[in-house]
Amino acid sequence: MSRALLVPEPGRFQLVPEDPPEPGPGEALVRVAAAGLCGSDRELYDGTRPADFAKYPIVPGHEWSGTVAAVGPQADPAMVGALVVGEGFRGCLVCGPCRDGSPNLCLAGYDETGFTRPGAFADHLLLPARMLHVLAPGADLRAAALLEPAAVIAAVVRQVSLRPGESAAVVGAGTLGMLTLQLLSAASPARLVAIDPRSERGETAIEAGATEFLRPGEAAEGTFDVVVETAGAPGTAHAAVALTRRGGRVAVTGIPADPADAVSTSLLVTRALRLHTVFGAGPADWAYAVRAFDSGVLRPASLITHELPLAEFEAALSLSGSADAGKVLLRPDLD
Template structure:
């Protein structure tokens, strides 16, 4: 038997008990160890996802880790027993973006585990085996559940191309921001600032590798070679641009809830900035994040504050939005 947490429609969830799914050709069955919650899961439950970026009913859960329990035809049986994480985007693999290594931008349309395909808030998950990344045999699967947001940040860090001795700032000190600080600190910046309105985020940011922590407005006189925006709050993209030196590089990962939020074109042009944006992560970004995790450069376990059983999904959602929460995990093994 296998349980899965189903969101039938916005605001309504239930725990379904059924037979364990069976992997088909090219697929693997993963026994889920841990799955993280993020703001997009709250959007899904609240009915706030943009049209075309979700489908109901749905089993959420796009941040996950687990162990391969079975494989379907055409999949190497040696995968069974491996500790794994997996990419979420189900690209068509024939369009231009997919062939260029960006299935997250697939021309056939958006299709992602946990939003349009059954996700990992369940005992078991079936995914195409080609999307799996195998971890070290002794990998901490609790920490590995954060490799999906880490892959998104890896995409941002790769765009930023921080060189040793340059300066960097990260706007937002939530999960994405702290992962960004960890990765950027590995490039030996001469200064690495974290900016967040919550004073309590200062300690975690400094522990992650920041050299200084600011509240918004406190760094108004500073400028940086590289600025990463990770908060997705109104005004944070503009704040990131304002922190960049002339000729600097800015990478924006967040989507603010206020559609009127904007960055002045004059600020972009007069500073001659290079601006990148990130939507999800491609295979190369995942490989980067997994290597950094295996090497100990990424320390996701430091960000976990709560672990709850699968049946406590709605409680976990509320916790994930609370001011003192870091990463909240659902652990199916806690109530099996």
């Protein structure tokens, strides 16, 4: 018997018993070890996620790790027993972006595990085997559940291409910010500054690789080669652009709550900045993140603060939105 956490409509959920699905051709059945919560899961439950990016009823859960329990025909039987994470975007595989390795930008439309397809807030998850990434034997599956946000940050890091000896700043010291610090620190920057209004995040930021921790307004504008914005808070995108030197690179990952928030076009043009954004992660970004995890460059275990059973979904959602929490995991084995 298997269970799935079904959200039939915004504001309601139920644990539904079901038989584990049988993998079809090219598919794999994964026994879920852990699944992380993020702001988009709260949007999904609250009904505030844009209509084009949600489909009800839905089993949420797009950040996950697990073990391959079975595979169908045309999938490699050697994968059974492997420790895995997996991509979420179901691209059409024939449009230009899909052929270029970006199913997250598929022209056929948005289709993602946990939002339009059943996700990992369940005992089992069924998906195409081609979307799986195999981890090193003995990998920490709790920590591996953070590889989905890490893959998104890997996309950013690959875009900004921080070089040894350059300076960088990360605006926001939440989970995404800490993952960014870990990956950027591997490039040996001369200076790596974490910026966040919450002073209590300073020690964790230094452990993640920052050379300094500053509050907003304390860093000199126009001085960093690379700036990555990860907060999605009012004014953070503008701050990231303002911190970047002339000819520098800036990446914006957060979606601000206030749609009127504006990035300064004047600063972008007069400083000749290269502006990058990201929506999800492609296969190459996932491969980058998995290699960084297997090698120890990515150390996400320290970012986990709470682990709860599936039945405590609402409590987990509340915790994930609190200022004191880091990454909150749902673990089916705790029920």
